[in-house]
Amino acid sequence: MAEARDLNLERRADLEQARDILNDVHVDLGTLLEREQVLRRDGVMEAETVTERFHYQRDAVRAMEGTIRQEMRAEGLTAQQIEDRDWEVVSRAERRIETEQRTYLEAHPDLLARPGDVIDRSEPYRETITDAAQADEIAREVDRIMDGRDVRTPVAEAVSESFRDRYPDMPAHLARGLGATYAAVVDARDTAAIDELRREAEMDSRTIVAEITRGVTDQFDRAPSEFARFERVVVERDLLANDRPHEGSGVDLSSAVQDLHDDLKSGRLDRVTAQRAEVLIQDTIVQHGDRMSRDVERDYLERAAARDTALLTGSDGDRTLTELEYENIKSEREGLGTLMREYAPASERERIGADEIRRVINHERAANWSSPFEDAEQRASYREAIERDLDEARIDRLRDGDVDVLKDQIEDRLDRLYAAKHYLQSAATTANSDATRAVVEEIADREYELHRADLTDGETERGETH
Structure with missing residues (x-):
């Protein structure tokens, strides 16, 4: 085939062209074999991993x-x-x-x-x-x-x-x-x-949240009731769920939830109200935690930038105001982080983390040149997922380019390289480091060798290629 097409397989471009040609042939052959009822699960193609x-x-x-x-x-x-x-x-x-x-x-x-x-x-x-x-x-x-x-x-x-x-x-x-x-x-x-127990607990939680919502709604046109304490959280949840047009609603809900959490931890609530507060906070974190985190992080970055600008060019009044706004959103950000760590189920964080790592690896496998992250929050979430099972020593080794610290999380070395690449590129301190360059170079070498191996794999039928 290489001779007929005048291809030099030592050149990567020609090698890629040859691989594409062979893949097209495999598709045509698979279609023909299936049409003639030759393609079955008894050895022609693997049906199981x-x-x-x-x-x-x-x-x-x-x-x-x-x-x-x-x-x-x-x-x-x-x-x-x-x-x-x-x-x-x-x-x-x-x-x-x-x-x-x-x-x-x-x-x-x-x-x-x-x-x-x-x-x-x-x-x-x-x-x-x-x-x-x-x-x-x-x-x-x-x-x-x-x-x-x-x-x-x-x-x-x-x-x-x-x-x-x-x-x-x-x-x-x-x-x-x-x-x-x-x-x-x-x-x-x-x-x-564990999932079954969680589902049962969620059913009980939904009943309590529904009771709180009805209680808040019923007391709007009457004298304040025992549900008045939950009004801010219920109202902000409703506005967020109905996607009100102006930005920052996640910040408002975060503030309301943190105030309720402060009341809970201070001991100012009776036993029944404390139980309701605990359930409402938990449910709010599960239902709206991502939105609150995203909006608080965005406001934090905006306030930090405004503060830096005011420190350089603003008046004394501007500097005082921006500093106050910055400290407020900084405190809001830290408080929400504490709530997320306290109330988000550990198994859920692990599942989401594993899914996020797999998503990034699949993005890289698909040779997608765009970034797998839409914003700073996604990058931070990915870094947290990677670091979750690593101690400080192994995190330092990963930052130095040792991808094998991810062996327990990711079996295939090329997948580990993909995961490490985006981990290193997600932080300014490592994005252009020697470790990152070494990882990217090894990825290129391994992908090239895989392409060469694909060309020699034509003798073993792998099933249809789509």
Whole structure:
């Protein structure tokens, strides 16, 4: 094809053109095979991910990849040839593990045959239990295994050790894979139970919020009632929900909520009113926290800029006024941050953080040249999501360009590079640093190698390409 099209595959532009041509051919071939009823799920294209087909554990797969590379060297391939066929190494490692596990599990029907029989992990960060009864049995087995162990022992590690003790002939990758599967099942099951409790609590919360709203509305044309204390919050929530035309409504609601929170913490409320206040604050943070944060942050930046200008060119009166306005919005910003940390559910923050990281990675995978962030708030939210599971030492390493500190959050190295790139570029102190340049350069190198590998992948049908 390269000869017929007069393409030089050493040039990146020609390489890209060749890749596009091959992709078009794959689409046409897939369409033809599907029309002729040749394209099926029995080997022509994969219908399941590796985490559904066999008990996948990352380090075990990496160890098998090392074995495959040794075998390729024994076959006479050079280090560069093996590196160029990295996709084949990964594929052969996964297939060998899958085959060995299937053989062993067929001889031991008492063991879980496939992860996909009990948990669906086809969508990142969206693991769901598919067989509740089997998941309950796994959870009970994990409880028995963990009984008497150090509470700091990871579930996956304890389960793997237990299987090795009970089945001395079990392949190491299967023991480790079962540990990873059992840990994922327990985690997904616990998450589902927590979500159910949260839904029940939300139903109770909605009832109380509705009662407060009715109470505030009913006392408008009458003497103030016990609901008068909630009037500002209810009114501002309603104005915000109905999207009043002027800006800054999120700031007004933030101020009202913080005043109610001050009353709650001061002990000035009776037991019933305190319970209502707690629920109303929680619900307001969940329903309107993003809008309040965005509006307060915008006002803070505007006031800070006005203050800097007044300090340089303003009169004494201007400087006094802008300084006062700046301190007020600064205090408002800090108070709202405290409320967000106190009332936003931790699991919700983690879920949103994981979704935000995945969104940024997918944005980069799609070769979208625009910024994945619309404003400073989105950048700050993304940085918080990245830093949530890192201590200070690892944050410093990340700022120095060590993307492997994200291994626990992001498995694929290229995805880690994408995530680190936008983390570093989101702050002025690191946007143009040597660490950022090194990350961007490695991304370019890895993407180029992936494009080259795609061209050699034509011998293995991957299904239709859209």
